[in-house]
Amino acid sequence: MRLMAFDYGTKRIGIAVTDPLQIIATGLDTVHPNVIIDYLKKYMATEPVERFIVGEPKQMDNTPSQSAQHVRGFVNLLKKQFPEIPISMLDERFTSKMASAAILAGGANKKTRQDKGLVDTVSAVILLQSWMEDIRYK
Structure with a gap:
């Protein structure tokens, strides 16, 4: 079964899966x-998901943003x-900056780098990778 992560925003939600x-x-x-x-119901009709990981927005002083x-x-x-699917929260500070840096390092052109949807999706990937690394090394 897959893990699924979300970088939530009021305009867009970036989604990543394993x-x-x-x-x-x-x-x-x-x-x-x-x-x-509706998107998740359609996706999970064919791909089972074991856990959701949601980015938790925090200030620099660790208080909620x-x-x-x-x-x-x-x-x-x-x-x-989806009451049967457990949800884990993960600090999402700096994920957007890390995503932008990764997109730039990948050689993307200016138009691609400015695609906020791409940044949100890559942020979700970073959240998911971070969660997997935390679990793997505990």
Whole structure:
């Protein structure tokens, strides 16, 4: 079964998944929050998901950021729609900057680097990789 990570935003949600053996994290898509549940139901009809990992927005002093309330609402929606799937939260500080740097390092042109959807998807990949590394090395 796969793991699935989300970089939640009020305009876009970046989504990443693992392969069935949970070895490799890959960007899946970026979707609008209004369609996320339908998207997930369609995806999970063919691909079983074992766990959701959601980026937790925090300030530098470790307190919740302004967007934390929106993420809590998203997590509650996931719990209501998919009660059988456990949810793990992971600090998402710096993931967008790391994603932008990774896209730049990959040689992307300026137009590609400015694609906010791509940044959100790569951020979700970074979250998922970080979670897998944390679990693997504990």
